[in-house]
Amino acid sequence: xxxADAAAAILWTGATLYALFGGADFGGGFxxxxxxxGEHKGAAPRARIQRSLTPVWEANHVWLIFILxxxxxxxxxxxxxxxxxxYVPIALAAFGxxxxxxxxxxxxxxxxxxxxxxxxxxxxxxxxLTPFFMGTVVGAIAAGNVPADGNGDAFSSWIQPLxxxxxxxxxxxxxYLAAVFLVADSARAGxxxxxxxxxxxxxxxxxxxxxxxxxxxxxxxGEARYVYDRLIVEGLPLVIVSILCGFxxxxxxxARRRRGLRPLAAxxxxxxxxxxxxxxxxxxxxxxxxxxxxxAPSATLDSVLVVFAIAAIVVLPALGLLYxxxxxxxxxx
Amino acid sequence: xxxxLAARELMAFTLAFHIVLASxxxxxxxxxxxxxxxxxKRDDADAMRLARRWSKAMAVTFAVGAxxxxxxxxxxxxxxxxxxARFGDAFGIAFAVEGIFFFTEAIFLAIYIYGWKRxxxxxxxxxxxxxxxxxxxxxFSVVTANSWMNTPQGFTLDAAGKVVETEPFKVLFNPAWxxxxxxxxxxxxxxxxxxxxxxxxxxxLRGRRDRLHRLGLLxxxxxxxxxxxxxxxxxxxxxxxxxxxxPAKFAGIECIQESGPEQTEYIGGxxxxxGVKASIPIPYLDSFLVGFSKNTEVTGLNDIPAxxxxxxNTLLHLAFDAMVGIGSxxxxxxxxxxxxxxxxxxxPRSVWFLRAVAVSGAGAILALWFGWIxxxxxxxxxxxxxxxxxxxxxxxxxGIWFAFAAVLVLYTGLGVGAVLVLRAMSxxxxxxxxxxxxxxxxxxxxxxx
Numbered sequence: 001x002x003x004a005d006a007a008a009a010i011l012w013t014g015a016t017l018y019a020l021f022g023g024a025d026f027g028g029g030f031x032x033x034x035x036x037x038g039e040h041k042g043a044a045p046r047a048r049i050q051r052s053l054t055p056v057w058e059a060n061h062v063w064l065i066f067i068l069x070x071x072x073x074x075x076x077x078x079x080x081x082x083x084x085x086x087y088v089p090i091a092l093a094a095f096g097x098x099x100x101x102x103x104x105x106x107x108x109x110x111x112x113x114x115x116x117x118x119x120x121x122x123x124x125x126x127x128x129l130t131p132f133f134m135g136t137v138v139g140a141i142a143a144g145n146v147p148a149d150g151n152g153d154a155f156s157s158w159i160q161p162l163x164x165x166x167x168x169x170x171x172x173x174x175x176y177l178a179a180v181f182l183v184a185d186s187a188r189a190g191x192x193x194x195x196x197x198x199x200x201x202x203x204x205x206x207x208x209x210x211x212x213x214x215x216x217x218x219x220x221x222g223e224a225r226y227v228y229d230r231l232i233v234e235g236l237p238l239v240i241v242s243i244l245c246g247f248x249x250x251x252x253x254x255a256r257r258r259r260g261l262r263p264l265a266a267x268x269x270x271x272x273x274x275x276x277x278x279x280x281x282x283x284x285x286x287x288x289x290x291x292x293x294x295x296a297p298s299a300t301l302d303s304v305l306v307v308f309a310i311a312a313i314v315v316l317p318a319l320g321l322l323y324x325x326x327x328x329x330x331x332x333x
Numbered sequence: 334x335x336x337x338l339a340a341r342e343l344m345a346f347t348l349a350f351h352i353v354l355a356s357x358x359x360x361x362x363x364x365x366x367x368x369x370x371x372x373x374k375r376d377d378a379d380a381m382r383l384a385r386r387w388s389k390a391m392a393v394t395f396a397v398g399a400x401x402x403x404x405x406x407x408x409x410x411x412x413x414x415x416x417x418a419r420f421g422d423a424f425g426i427a428f429a430v431e432g433i434f435f436f437t438e439a440i441f442l443a444i445y446i447y448g449w450k451r452x453x454x455x456x457x458x459x460x461x462x463x464x465x466x467x468x469x470x471x472x473f474s475v476v477t478a479n480s481w482m483n484t485p486q487g488f489t490l491d492a493a494g495k496v497v498e499t500e501p502f503k504v505l506f507n508p509a510w511x512x513x514x515x516x517x518x519x520x521x522x523x524x525x526x527x528x529x530x531x532x533x534x535x536x537x538l539r540g541r542r543d544r545l546h547r548l549g550l551l552x553x554x555x556x557x558x559x560x561x562x563x564x565x566x567x568x569x570x571x572x573x574x575x576x577x578x579x580p581a582k583f584a585g586i587e588c589i590q591e592s593g594p595e596q597t598e599y600i601g602g603x604x605x606x607x608g609v610k611a612s613i614p615i616p617y618l619d620s621f622l623v624g625f626s627k628n629t630e631v632t633g634l635n636d637i638p639a640x641x642x643x644x645x646n647t648l649l650h651l652a653f654d655a656m657v658g659i660g661s662x663x664x665x666x667x668x669x670x671x672x673x674x675x676x677x678x679x680x681p682r683s684v685w686f687l688r689a690v691a692v693s694g695a696g697a698i699l700a701l702w703f704g705w706i707x708x709x710x711x712x713x714x715x716x717x718x719x720x721x722x723x724x725x726x727x728x729x730x731x732g733i734w735f736a737f738a739a740v741l742v743l744y745t746g747l748g749v750g751a752v753l754v755l756r757a758m759s760x761x762x763x764x765x766x767x768x769x770x771x772x773x774x775x776x777x778x779x780x781x782x
Contacts, residue, residue, distance in 0.1 A: 055443045056443065058395065059440045059443055061399060061439075062432070064403065065432060065435065066436070068406045068410075069428045069431075070429070072410065072417050072421040072428075073421055073422060073425025073426060073428065074422075074425075076417055076418050076419070076421025076422050076425065077418050079414075079418065079421055080414040080415060080418025080419075080421075081418070082410070083411055083417070084414045084728060084730065087411050087728070090407060090410075090411060091407070091736060094404050094407040094411075095739070095743065097400050097403050097404070098400045098747065100400075101396050101399060101400035102400060102746075102747050102750060105393055105396035105397065106751075109393060109754040109757065109758060110753075110754060110757060119750075150414065150418070151729065154731075296422030296425075296499070297422055297496060297499045299499045299500060300423070300425070300426060300501065303429060303501040304429055307429040307432065307433060310433055311432065311433050314433060314437060315437055315440070318436075318437055318441065319436075319440055321444070322440045322443055325448070326447075330448065330451040330452065331444065331447035331448055332447055332450050332451070333447065
């Protein structure tokens with residue numbers, strides 16, 4: 001594997017971790033939005049979501065920074081091309097990030113119900129819109145709508161079936177992961193009611209995400225033929241893994257079991273992300289910019305690899321500690 | 334032109350907003366841990382309560398800082414795509430390093446802030462120590478990226494101007510990092526120290542003269558007052574280095590029109606092409622400050638090509654003077670405190686001392702902003718000194734003014750929201766008194782010992 005490919009693998013690893021953890025945090029906001037609007041309705045799931053998200057969402061958010069930094073350092077031209085083409089959805093996602101973070105942080109610190117509602121609405125709505133716009137960016141890249149030298153069309157590059165479906169898939173995949181994680185969190189807290197509340201929703205979100213993924217495949221066939229062709233050949237094992245994991249989750253949920261739920265759900269999402277990577281390979285921007293063409297000079301790539309190695313030694317154990325403390329309910333407000 | 338101006342103003346506004354929150358992320362952990370350490374060591378309930386309250390406030394400011402920092406990362410690409418596309422492979426290295434620090438800080442900050450209830454006293458204290466180290470490391474990496482823009486090195490360009498080779502250590506340890514990085518870290522400690530102290534000074538002026546307020550004033554104020562003289566020394570060194578590395582910026586700061594020795598130092602005033610009007614001139618002082626002799630040659634704007642001179646000379650000059658002026662006033666405030674402490678082991682009695690502390694936080698923030706105006710406006714028209722103009726870096730995307738308007742609305746809400754939330758928290762703490770730690774957000778029932 002060349003240095004450039006290794007840097008691309010790091011980029012994809014960051015994207016995977018962001019999708020799993022950051023995606024689930026957005027999904028928490030999705031369920032917060034749909035938890036009900038009455039005075040007391042929705043209070044229980046919202047409290048559960050808040051407890052689960054509070055200690056970890058900022059750390060999870062850093063994966064996004066990680067992706068941006070690796071992209072602009074290791075593949076600066078691709079970064080420039082993406083930013084000069086897809087600036088509309090990217091700017092909207094950035095707005096969403098601000099609203100979500102602030103809404104979430106402020107909501108639990110204000111007392112008056114009307115303020116809490118306003119903050120909660122900002123948090124929940126932007127938790128849906130932000131991953132949607134991020135998904136349109138990914139879909140537009142896969143569809144080959146970002147030319148290597150940038151300045152692609154600001155609107156028609158992402159207002160197309162494939163990018164829009166990818167956006168919807170991002171939202172639903174996050175909701176699905178969140179529901180599965182929250183089933184486990186509720187079970188551990190011994191909250192039967194919330195456990196089944198989230199289990200139902202995990203099931204629904206899983207089915208919906210699967211359906212949108214199928215539609216996406218059709219759109220991929222139409223709009224991103226290169227990616228489609230590789231996905232159903234080189235990427236096929238990963239597609240099968242994803243489908244098996246997805247059905248596995250459905251089976252476990254329907255059997256009212258909990259074992260293996262989280263790894264299976266994560267597996268379904270991870271397989272899709274790596275399937276996408278395999279399908280794009282060797283392009284960073286299909287089919288105008290290859291990974292090796294976009295790559296920074298080798299000393300810069302080495303720095304990215306070294307930084308990633310240090311991160312693996314320093315950050316991952318610390319992150320593990322945070323999750324461990326959080327899962328054992330040793331962290332709380 | 335309009336796009337360039339809009340992009341610069343948007344960048345400046347979002348940076349100015351973020352830099353205050355970033356300073357809190359860099360320096361507030363040290364204040365909190367000092368209080369926490371005092372609380373544990375001396376079994377001091379007041380110090381412990383301060384540490385807990387500040388950490389709850391930090392939960393809010395860190396959240397806002399994390400998202401406004403993310404906006405800046407996006408803006409690098411959204412506003413300056415050609416800069417990133419061309420120099421991302423050099424400029425980005427510092428940010429890759431920053432990633433490790435920021436990640437580690439975010440993790441331990443979460444453990445510390447949410448660990449009050451269940452973690453043991455000292456274990457909890459130590460879980461906070463990485464925040465201090467990573468805060469400083471993060472400041473190093475971000476500021477060294479900026480100092481690279483001022484004194485770029487560690488890359489080779491081909492004929493087309495594309496970076497074909499990089500030397501990461503030369504990028505990270507470019508000439509300007511030595512003075513820019515400590516200058517910013519000290520600035521962060523000053524801003525946070527004076528800011529937190531000013532909040533307690535206001536409380537004391539309103540008659541809340543309990544031990545909690547005294548301690549809440551003294552801990553951050555002491556740290557800030559220790560940082561201030563070091564800062565003036567570092568800043569003075571920095572100015573000399575700028576005179577050497579970026580003569581155009583220095584000439585702009587000091588309104589030097591003609592190169593030569595025996596340069597006059599102008600305090601205040603308006604810069605015009607035939608000299609400085611309405612200022613206090615001090616003959617020879619500028620040459621003396623640059624080279625410790627009145628015969629020191631200083632480059633004037635006449636030796637800088639017209640299209641490479643920094644714009645807005647008067648703004649640059651006044652921003653610099655205001656920064657130095659505020660820094661000097663804060664030094665006097667520190668001396669006042671030191672004198673009083675030396676004579677009677679107490680803060681000065683005078684109500685004017687509290688009034689001065691009460692405005693010191695705002696003053697320190699202004700000085701921080703002025704300093705960044707000097708760095709950034711002084712580097713113009715370059716985004717990478719000598720290599721790329723800001724006008725070459727800017728996006729061609731439409732609607733930057735519109736985005737600026739939207740950001741203005743959003744950030745106004747963000748700022749007002751953050752202040753209201755913090756004030757509400759403080760009101761609640763006061764109302765609940767001793768039992769304040771049970772009902773409030775982030776509140777532990779009590780710290781386990």
